[in-house]
Amino acid sequence: MRLDPATRRIAAVVVVGALLSLLDGTMVGVGLETIARDLGAGLAGAQWVAHGYLLALAVSLPACGWLARRIGAGRLWLLALAGFTLASALCAAAPTLGLLVAARVVQGLAAGLLVPAGQTLLGQAVGPRRLGRVMAVLASAVSVGPALGPVLGGLVVEGLSWPWLFLVNLPIGAAGLVAGLRVLPRGEPRPTGTLDVVGLVLAGVGLSALVYGVTAWGAAAGHRELALPLAVGALGLGLFVRRTLRHPRPLTDLRLFADRGYAAATACATLTGAALFGSLLLFPLLFQLERGASVIVTGLWLVGHGLGTAVAAPLAGRLTDRLGGARVAVAGCAGLVATTVPFALVDLGPLSTQVLLVLRGAAIGFAAVPPTVAAYAAVRPDQLPDATTQLNALQRVGGAVGGALVATVLAATLPAGTRPAFAAAFWCLTAVSVFALAGAALLVRGRVTATGR
Template sequence: MTDQAAAPPGKLDAAVLKIAGVVVLGAIMSILDITVVSVALPTFQSEFGATYAQVAWTMTGYTLALATVIPLSGWAADRFGTKRLYMLALLLFTAGSVLCATAGSIEQLVAYRVLQGLGGGMLMPIGMTIMTRAAGPERIGRLMAVLGVPMLLGPIGGPILGGWLIEAASWHWVFLINLPIGVIGLIYAQLALPKDEPHKSEAFDFVGMLMLSPGLALFLYGVSSLPEEGTITATKVWTTMLIGTVLVVAFVIYSFKPKHPLLDLRLLKNRNLSVASISLFVFVIAFMGAGLLFPSYFLQVRGESTLDAGLLMAPQGIGAVLTMPIAGMLADKIPVGRTVPFAMTLIAVGFFGFTQVGTDTSYLFLCGSLFVMGLGMGGTMMPIMTSALRTLQPLEVARGSTLVNILQQIGGSIGTAIMSVILTSRLNGSPEVPGAVNPQTGETFTEADIAIANNHGANIPAPPEIIERGLQFAADSFSTTFWVGFALVLATFIPIAFLPRKRRATPPGAPGEPAVEAPILMH
């Protein structure tokens, strides 16, 4: 056994980098899966003869599974050990991927995506726990930067890889691509991760689980049903959201009673963790929700192929790759409250470009906007997560990672639902074309429906002026939706204004603060 704390501050030795490599593989798998599937939704529609609302459940089912299993991650990491739990998550995710490729109906695909989500939900919180314990609080910013660059292969490569696989092979390979990565990840994890030394088991909070996991799942189910129903007054939306909210609120009230609750909200007494968590939550609502619409604009309004839409998204990832290593090094030296506002300004400037989209907006302008946004992303997400986790004691890291991941997941789901509802309601306002009926749904096509469908070779007969009006209406709908996203981005400046702007000298082992150079033993 070697003492990793003996490494010079800010330096990452080979042993830590070897462990980081395991987490990188798992992160790439989970991120690739989200971005690859997002460009495959139109293919699922035609392949299974399903509506968009039905195929959207391939994303929603995955999200609900994540929400159910994430709260268990902190307790399970302490009880069973991070190595075997991480390998179990990899195994579930890989098995779910292979099963997805065998699906013969949209219902089967959604069911297998749920299995995938059970594994994917544990990958990120357990991975963050592993790397935070390995690096120690003084090196977490540098490690986040090292991990962040390859993790961006998901957002950059996902749409490109998904588009290429669908065009060159078939949709099945969107999921089969995870098989070789998963096998390599399992072997690598067995060899590289230190032997588990689980803590003596604390009592499992069954009461908390019966409130929190179903509560999160029901709330997110209601939120995710918004695009399909089109209004929050729909029974399926408001009833599930209300029951879910009641269960989550009941858990919050209850969670301060047991000594070891399922989700330790007492950690939020740590000001750095609470401010960083709120900042991350608002940021994810703003960016993740609108971020899924960027490729949709290229696909629907501009008529690009899935491969070309993926390539057009690449500048965003390239920008983030350039700034993330710098931001990681700065996070270990300069309080994030001084750097994150500048990065958020870049995101706002880049995002503003998409509020101006039309039917023929310059690709140079849009790719430039994505690049500027990427530069800001590289200096935002990882530094905020660093601020959230670095002040936790080693034994608090698993629970802190779980808390941060739950807030991210809820924020992403809310953001996606908000943007989808606004875009869908706008598109539904397009004038109907008399006599043009959708054979799948029996509904009358709108001008926007015909224009978007013809962009992808559907060849629905219509006069050129109808198609032109439909495309313009669709572009205006995207523009309006991006204005809402832009407003949410501006709202993010409020919580980040409270991020720490000064480095505080604290005594070793102070409550809620890291012990200076606390030794972390690794094999």
């Protein structure tokens, strides 16, 4: 069954928000050195322009489900995009590093709401039988973001100035708001009770501390001082789970995990996220450290990876709607393993590298779309705000863990030379991909079909 024009319009508008948040996160990293120099700050301080955004994004995620129920997913998406666009203008106008970091925190808080609110809108608009197709549209559109971000960021910094890293968001955000006001359903607000502020603090602090600790652990190859944020993150999330299971009106409904199909799908999506983000960290380092490529050239190398996903995701969505998520996810994760092993075995030439990157991108499309669809199809429409919040949070944690594992192995083995170090790192990424394949097997055991059951 083809998507009707109204659904296509909703999907097109939702893609704007997702693409903006992904592009912004990757574009700004290219300009940190320039920002530090122009604002008279050190590079270590300028790193908080990136860290503040990512941590704020993690903080706002736990509140998304409650807010979507309270005011409607459509209204939440519009408010989040408006906040993101306004914060982009504040970032561009910031005269000091402190004000820039503060504006980036506001921008990250808004960005953390855009993707789950958009997924909730799409899920409620199409129902379970066409969910694969519409989620694939979102996946294919945003898959090129991590690859295009460094290229666009480098061109902006070299040709214009760093404020334009944020100013480019303004016309896109304004166009998205105008289109959203015209085509997005606002959603029906439902009684939610009082916001569980204690639960929100525990979840926000726990999730952001854990993501920061795991990410920084990989980058620093396991510095002891990072044990504190890891411990704070684990404790905060543990207390959040305990409180949520006992609260009469919890921030998010963790009882969704009692459904075997939903639990299997979220586990698979988390493990697939680890494999995806591990590769997004490792491949740029391969091109820059071993092959001496610039940031812009590295981004161009990775465009094929994103295009492979963009082409494969719609097909994966149609197959998921027709055959169910389990078999499609197993095929995709097996493809991840098969396209990672060659990088660990030999030093590939340019043509072989590009062919494998395209194939690996296609495998990601087949691996990532089915578990997401299966998770959302396993719940009722009124439970989608909770499901999108939980899945996005778990994918963020999984991505941080995957990146940290690969980075730790690479840093520990670099003294032996770049080739042995990258071989070890790619074997680690292969192991992560094997775990993702095991997660896909959980979908088979859970007997998750096209409708999630």
